[in-house]
Amino acid sequence: MTIRLPGDDGTLRTYEPRVAERTTTYSVGSAPLVSRTVFSAAHVVADPYADTTPDGPAAVDWDATLAFRRHLWAHGLGVAEAMDTAQRGMGLDWAGAAELIRRSAAEAKAVGGRIACGVGTDQLTHPGADLATVSAAYEEQLALVEESGAQAILMASRALAAAARGPEDYLTLYGHLLRQASEPVILHWLGPMFDPALDGYWGSADLDAATETFLQVIAEHPDRVDGVKISLLDAEREIDLRRRLPDGVRCYTGDDFHYPELIAGDDQGFSHALLGILDPLGPVAAEAVRVLDTGDAKGFRELLDPTVELSRHLFEAPTRFYKTGVVLLAWLAGHQSHFTMVGGLQSARSLPHLARAYELADGLGLFPDPVLAEARMKSLLTVYGVEQ
Template identity: 80%
Template structure:
């Protein structure tokens, strides 16, 4: 049966959804790559409001993490995909870290949790206050028994006067961390407040500072997550990492080629797009485990168009598409987000996300996805 979807100009056109789910085969555990999905949170639709602290549906949120673990993926918790700094405040993020870490232990799932400075919400902070905020969050993650991801900090970007301030703050945190951490470089396309991170708008200069931080503490750095949407820059950087330090791609535009790698190495993954792609991503990496790079690319390459659509400018609103797909796939009962972020993308954008996801066989129940998409269209006044 045809569904009428609005295109970018608002013109309706017919699309015939698939009628059968795609069968995927995965041999667990995944072996050739370490794969994390940054995970979204499910809002409590009966309590959430755009101008109030985040209200989270804990049962649905943790159930989604069990879904990721069941497919062999690790969970990257309380990252920007979980709307850190865009609806999810630090007190709720801390509770999310505690609950998800306990859940990970109960099922034997891999987890790493975001450490930032988003409790600093007032006037511009000092360097000491930024460091103290990082320390507070690092203590919460370590007490929960999880690995830390040192996230890029808006407060540090605002107060740092140059590369030496980044070297000082990160050096202090790495010296006191009890375990190896993941360093996170999030580009300004994901958060404009992070422009000039590592002390320079020149990415070459910023890269040198980033590598200096790692070189000074290679025993404390498990890996680096690079989210600059620049495949060549990521490859160049990963070739310069010290032995034993992983590169986790955060490039939601070029992930198949970066994970597949080349004769000189490859990237592991810590990706927001693997939130909706979990079953397909797991099947692809499982295929790569057998040495079948071509099969891996045949599974994952067709998903890039969807990912580039979800992460199109303004990229920071990609979370809206991620949550839409979770709802359409049946992982939650509603399409409501903390902070009211479900309104951040247009109806044509959401319709295109549905179509592209359906084309690659992302929905375990295509009929449910179609019915829910029709309901969303009807709500917006479209006779689908």
């Protein structure tokens, strides 16, 4: 069997999909991950039958959304909930995120899965909020996450980026939040490639100056910070930053371009992981970390290095639209019955981009049923007028 895929030049090429006999399967219920703490930032599954609009309330298929989280937990991964992978601020509003946090935290408790949830300020839907209002919004969300029993991830805030006058405002606000958190939190530094509204976060567009402010927040409250998630797509900066963290504060890589080398580490340390790419790569990533648990760094890299090309493709500029490729792969892999996204974001990537994502994922053997994946990809191509 073959499939005709569109290329960037507007022409069609013939691709021969992988056959089922060449697909790698990864067992569930294996030994827990030991040497690294690994979170997958998980996507949400839209309700395809909801009569809604891109700017209307998010319509979520809760059964399918929670089933995908059980899939991740079954492989031993933690779930980073209500993060940007879940279209937070890009189709998923605060009401939907709050419900997602409540449901996922309850599901995690029921199955014994690890969960951490994003705390932000996205209930502030109008510009011009002052720092007191931003702080109150953070407090509201922090209280909800802690009441749910989940660990808190303090996400970067568009409202804070707009309201802050300089580094001192970040030091004051984050210090206030960390002092009132009941358990150590994860601090999240999301770069502007993921969200342009976060340009200049930590009080400066100069990343060296911003790094100093970020590290000062941690140094002043080391017992209140479990770890930091760095999403700057800059491996050298992450390595330098993690070497400067206080003892006991972890670095969770959010670098979807360089994750194998950052997780493997060097003779001065390593990064844990909190990554959107671990949504489609969950089973292979869990297997790779189990190999690393045995001390086999070479085997770990042999499993994960081949996945980087797919990740770099999904996260290519404009990076914030990577969620479209993630959801496409979830549909092709059989984790959901449709390719629909909240906010209509399934339209955010071109057909050649989606075709290449399919080809790369198929080449890696990521689809449990490659025949199903091929059939679904052909159905999508047909909608776009590509005859097979």
